Structure formats: C-alpha cells, structure tokens
Amino acid sequence: MQIEISPTRRRMLLGAVQALAGLAIAGTASATETPPKMTVTRDPNCGCCGKWVEHIKAAGFPVEVVQVDDVMPLKTRLGVPEALMSCHTAEIGGYVIEGHVPAEAVKRLLVERPKATGIAVAGMPIGSPGMEVPGQAPQTYEIVIFSAGRQSVFARYRGVQQV
Template identity: 55%
Template structure:
C-alpha cells in the first residue's frame, strides 16, 4: 500500500501525494537545480590528490586553480606517471600531464574546478573526467590572448561523452 503524504497549502486545501510522487518531484527539482548550475556541492576543504611530474609548471598552476576554488590539494610528485594512469584506467588518447583522484573519480589533465564540482554533484557512473593534452586557455594553461576550444570528457566502462565544452 502506498502511504499518502499530506501537503498543507491553506486551511481549506490539503493535497495528498504518494511517497513515490513526492520522491519524483524532489528528484526532478534536484535535477533542475543542477541543470541551471545550482548545486549543494562545495569545494570547501574537499580533498583531491594530484600526482604530477616535479618539473611541470602548468601542473602547479592547475593545483593553484583548485586551491583557489576551495579544494584541499595533496600534491604528489612522481617522475613516471604512465603506470599510475594505466592502473587508474585513463585511456592513452585522453592523457595529459597530471592525474588527480577524489571521491572515487579520476581527474585527468586541466579539468576546470567547476566541472569537478559538477561530477561530485551529479555522481554519474564513470571512471572520471579528462581534458586531453594541454589546451591553451584551460585552467593552468592560461596564455594572454590565446584560447583553444576543448572538451571535458566523461569516460569509463560505459564509453565516453562530452561532459562540457569550452
């Protein structure tokens, strides 16, 4: 039996909804808020582990971008990242100069903090996000007057899809 929930609108009107209907409405509201860019996820103190080459300057700039967004960055230096990327399932054509881990997701390359917050809010079934290569204008690769179009790719066992386009 579906138990009704009474929603009090005024003295005269009480609307009864089933639990299923209330949950559906709540889920729809949550999806709508994410779609318009309102999420309850904040970077404030969220730990992210970044592994990068000790000699890479743009990686330092990307970690600064994450810190500015509020993430708590654990910066690990490693001379050869190839075994780590292979172990984490980062496809070779999506690889970049640094790899990060947070909340069960792999973040590869110069992914904007905004998209990291979005994946945390939406929690899709995926391995992670990647920005292949080192596109000019991406976080950590800011060059005055230069910006290339690039995609943030959601990847995993179910395939790939464009998560965001810049």
C-alpha cells in the same frame, strides 16, 4: 462538492511539506560544504601542473600533491585511456580527473555523480586552467567523460568558461 480534511490528514500534509522544506535546506547546505580532498599526482618538473593545482585550490578544493618522476603507472592503474592522457592525474570522490579540467567541471561531476571512471581534457589546450598564455586567445576544448570502453563529451569550454 466540498472535501473536508481531517486534522490527521492535515497534520500529515503539513508534516510532509515541512520535511520537504528541511530536505531542500539540507541540500543547499551540502552544496556549500567543503568539497572532498583531491590528490594530484604530477611530475615535479612540470610548471603547468602547479598552475592547475593553484586553480583548483582557488576554487575551494583541499589538495594533496604527490610528486613522482613517472605518472604513467598511476594513469594505467586508474584506467585513463591513452588518447586522453595529459600531464597530471587527480583523484577525488571516487573519480579520476585527467589533465587541465576546469574546477567548475569537477564540481559538476561531484554533484551529478554519473557512473564513470572520470573526466579528462586531452593534451594541454591553450587557455585551459594552468595553460594560460599571455597574448593568446584560449582554445575551445572538450572535457570527456570516460569509463572502460566508453567515452563521450561531458562539456565544452573555452578557457575556464563553458561554451
């Protein structure tokens, strides 16, 4: 049985295909746009924080650095769980980034946009961005996604490579 498509239906189908193609192209363009500005709050005496900021800037993030003597009030206000606290706290796109989180994980967070307060790398794992130690192999560590009363593993990394 042969089905004829009237010119009107054919035009609608062609229009839908063109619209989908346009959306796909627009999605590709937005993925290459400059990410939103990141505000990093850090202690002015911490060298590893500066190295982490360099890592983030090298990944294309525009960064504003705020230096304060005590970052704890900010961490508390933003809802960073005590067990996940590290040496610096960043804010970007409505999320909190705590500690030595690789830039690729931040990009993933901004693309996926999960309902969460933010992501964190607890402590200062050797080999994480800003914590590179010549002659020492990078440690494997977890990036935790967190919200009030909820935490789970977002990703596992060794150095700047996801594992």
